[in-house]
Amino acid sequence: MIIARKTTRDLNEAQDVNAVELNGIHIAFPLQGGGTYEAVGETNLVVSDREFVAIVGPTGCGKSTLLNATAGLLKPAQGQVRTFAKPLSGLNKHAGYLFQQDSLMPWKTAIDNVAIGLEVAGTPRRDALGQARVWLGKVGLAAFADRYPHMLSGGQRKRVGLAQVLIRHPKILLMDEPFGPLDAQTRLIMGDLLLDLWSADRKAVMFVTHDLDEAIGLADRVIIMSAGPSSRIIGNYTIPLARPRNMADIKSEPQFHDVHREIWNALKEEVLKGYRQTEEVRP
Amino acid sequence: MNRLTLISLQVLVAVVTLLFWHIASTTTLIGNPKTISFFFAEPLAVGKRMIQWFMEGSIWYHLGITLTEAALAFIIGSLGGVIIGFWFARKPLLAAVFDPYVKAANALPRVVLAPIFALWLGLGIWSKVALGVTLVFFIVFFNVYQGVKEVSPAVLSNARMLGMNERQLLRHVYMPSALSWMFSSLHTSVGFAVVGAVVGEYLGSAAGLGYLIHEAESVFDVTGVFAGMFVLMGFVILVDWLVTLVENRLLVWRPRASVITNR
Numbered sequence: 001m002i003i004a005r006k007t008t009r010d011l012n013e014a015q016d017v018n019a020v021e022l023n024g025i026h027i028a029f030p031l032q033g034g035g036t037y038e039a040v041g042e043t044n045l046v047v048s049d050r051e052f053v054a055i056v057g058p059t060g061c062g063k064s065t066l067l068n069a070t071a072g073l074l075k076p077a078q079g080q081v082r083t084f085a086k087p088l089s090g091l092n093k094h095a096g097y098l099f100q101q102d103s104l105m106p107w108k109t110a111i112d113n114v115a116i117g118l119e120v121a122g123t124p125r126r127d128a129l130g131q132a133r134v135w136l137g138k139v140g141l142a143a144f145a146d147r148y149p150h151m152l153s154g155g156q157r158k159r160v161g162l163a164q165v166l167i168r169h170p171k172i173l174l175m176d177e178p179f180g181p182l183d184a185q186t187r188l189i190m191g192d193l194l195l196d197l198w199s200a201d202r203k204a205v206m207f208v209t210h211d212l213d214e215a216i217g218l219a220d221r222v223i224i225m226s227a228g229p230s231s232r233i234i235g236n237y238t239i240p241l242a243r244p245r246n247m248a249d250i251k252s253e254p255q256f257h258d259v260h261r262e263i264w265n266a267l268k269e270e271v272l273k274g275y276r277q278t279e280e281v282r283p
Numbered sequence: 284m285n286r287l288t289l290i291s292l293q294v295l296v297a298v299v300t301l302l303f304w305h306i307a308s309t310t311t312l313i314g315n316p317k318t319i320s321f322f323f324a325e326p327l328a329v330g331k332r333m334i335q336w337f338m339e340g341s342i343w344y345h346l347g348i349t350l351t352e353a354a355l356a357f358i359i360g361s362l363g364g365v366i367i368g369f370w371f372a373r374k375p376l377l378a379a380v381f382d383p384y385v386k387a388a389n390a391l392p393r394v395v396l397a398p399i400f401a402l403w404l405g406l407g408i409w410s411k412v413a414l415g416v417t418l419v420f421f422i423v424f425f426n427v428y429q430g431v432k433e434v435s436p437a438v439l440s441n442a443r444m445l446g447m448n449e450r451q452l453l454r455h456v457y458m459p460s461a462l463s464w465m466f467s468s469l470h471t472s473v474g475f476a477v478v479g480a481v482v483g484e485y486l487g488s489a490a491g492l493g494y495l496i497h498e499a500e501s502v503f504d505v506t507g508v509f510a511g512m513f514v515l516m517g518f519v520i521l522v523d524w525l526v527t528l529v530e531n532r533l534l535v536w537r538p539r540a541s542v543i544t545n546r
Contacts (some may be wrong), residue, residue: 008410073440091443107536116455117445148536161441168445176512 017085019094019172019190019204020047020070025063025079036077039065041230043079045223049171050202054215056263057225058271064100065209066225067174070206083172087249096170098161104195110160111136111145117168135163139193155186159193166197173198173205179214187211191218191247199244212267216259217247224266225274235266301326324505330512346518348491352408352480352524356415357473361465363416364423369461371424372431389421393479397486406488415479422472423465430464431457466533469526477519492518 027040039062055063068074069081074093081088083085083095088150104113113131119125136142149157158178165173191214198205209215210230215222216239224235241255251258299312305327307313307318320328336342371378391431400410434456442456465472484493492515 071444073443095444097441097444099437099441101435101437103435103437105438105442105456105459107463109536114443120445120447120451120455150536150538164441164445242309273323 001172015155015193017049018046018082019049019051019084020045020206021082022046022066022070023079023080023082025069025076025081027062027069027074028077036080038077038230039228040069040076041232043232045233047172047204047206048186049204051082052198052202052205052207052220053223054207054209054219054221056212056215056225056267058227058267058273059210061225061228061231063225064176067097067176067208069204069283070172071095071174073097092172094171095174096165096168096172097174098158098165098176100176100178100180102149102157104157104160104164106149109146109148110141112150113149113160114163114167119165123264131167132163135167136160138166138197139163150252153260155182155190158182160189162194163196171203173203175205177209178207180209187214188247194218195243195245195247198229212260212263213251214247216241216263217245217250218255224263224270226272235263236272318449321505324509326507329513332506333513334339336510336514337455342495345491345495346514348408349477349480349484349493351516352411352483352491353415353476355408355412355472357481359474360413360416360419360476361423361472364420364466365427365461366400367420368424368427368430369457372428372461373457378428385424387419392500393417394482394486397483400483401487411480411483411488411491415476418475418479419423420474422468422475426464426468427461432458433464463534463537466530467537469530473522473526474519477522481515496521 003129014207022043022045025040025043026038027173028038031037042275043066045053045066055066057063065074069076070083070088070092072081072088081092083092103115104110108116111129111132113123114135115128118128118131125130133142133145136145139162141156141159141163144152144156144160149160152160161178179190182190205219207215207218212222219239222235222237223233223240226234233235237259239259241250241253241259304323305325307316308325309316313319371381393414397410397414398417400413404410404413439452439456442452447455480491481493481496484491485497486493488494492511496508496511496515499505499511
């Protein structure tokens with residue numbers, strides 16, 4: 001209890017501290033036949049507080065691995081993860097994580113899923129449910145509070161997931177292709193929703209996607225990763241587009257196209273390399 | 284096909300079967316009715332016997348005994364299955380060590396244990412409960428074990444990122460997942476509890492439906508055997524219907540259930 005209070009005060013004092021620092025991390029997995037597979041090679045990345053960073057790269061380049069390391073779900077083989085100036089040990093308590101796969105508890109209703117993060121932290125159930133109702137409203141699902149996840153569409157489940165994560169007010173938001181399985185229109189709407197919610201109390205965001213349009217539309221900075229194995233950061237682009245943005249309109253701005261072209265030229269080669277590797281691996 | 288046609292067709296099957304049975308056992312159309320009714324009894328006599336049992340009230344006592352045995356077997360077997368299933372799933376080393384023994388014990392046809400249980404626990408209800416427990420336990424055990432193992436890694440990681448400690452994970456993630464598997468095997472495990480009770484009674488007891496059938500059989504009272512079987516059938520259907528009601532209440536969150544129905 002005392003420790004928790006102290007941490008909060010430290011954070012308040014240090015507003016200019018980096019939310020995430022990945023210092024020379026390598027991430028490797030043991031292979032079945034012995035030896036290791038290095039998914040991510042020497043990587044350095046700094047995400048400032050309140051900064052929205054999108055990470056783009058070809059499939060299988062270890063983008064998700066990078067998020068898992070930041071979340072503390074995965075321990076890097078080498079290097080150090082720091083969060084708000086402290087070395088990370090165990091799970092990252094500042095982080096909220098929106099997973100790529102369905103990760104709602106299927107046996108809880110939408111509202112119970114949203115409230116659970118507060119409940120386990122000791123908020124009385126009534127208060128937790130009250131706040132959950134507010135958050136469901138914010139993601140436009142007030143009328144769906146008592147539905148179970150299997151009664152919701154893919155987009156609706158992602159909205160519940162977003163509310164579930166944001167209700168805990170994490171200082172860092174990790175998102176792993178959260179809108180990946182959704183259709184193009186729903187992705188635009190979800191993107192706008194995310195921007196709305198984020199601009200209310202700018203958290204540090206690490207947003208993994210394979211969709212360059214989405215990355216440029218959302219982020220302050222776009223990071224490009226190379227194809228694996230031992231993938232690393234090969235590009236770092238600041239996005240000069242003004243906020244507030246609108247995901248559909250932004251694509252018609254000339255500046256968007258300039259940035260897009262520049263990044264795509266860098267990414268194209270890596271995408272092709274990634275494809276060639278999957279071709280080779282395939283029997 | 285609408286509901287009415289379906290039900291009338293279903294009733295028709297019963298009517299035709301009973302009619303055929305009746306004709307075969309009372310007329311010379313198919314064979315010697317004396318022989319046929321000796322081996323298969325007569326439907327009307329069977330019906331009369333059942334009515335007689337229920338009018339006299341003697342059947343309630345036997346039903347009560349069988350129900351008690353089945354219920355005890357189900358409760359004890361399920362509790363054991365849940366606890367051990369959970370324990371093994373959370374301790375992989377333990378599960379690995381005991382794996383061959385669990386498989387061996389489960390491979391044994393449980394009926395052969397009945398005489399041993401009768402020897403150990405006497406001819407009262409507990410030897411039947413024990414037999415039922417050995418049947419129920421493994422079904423519940425395997426389903427709970429699977430339920431804990433099959434928790435989606437994404438749901439688990441998400442729950443941990445939402446700040447759950449081990450105890451909260453148990454309560455909000457592992458428990459619901461394991462219990463959902465257990466509930467979806469409810470039909471099988473309740474059915475086996477009844478099997479354990481009836482087989483146990485059949486092999487040696489002084490009360491219960493199995494005893495009733497066995498007694499009738501030992502004096503070549505085929506009518507009694509058939510009447511006993513029909514009462515048993517009705518009893519099982521009733522229990523199964525109750526299980527469906529419970530299941531519908533408990534698994535509202537589940538779109539479609541997949542089950543391990545081990546033996």
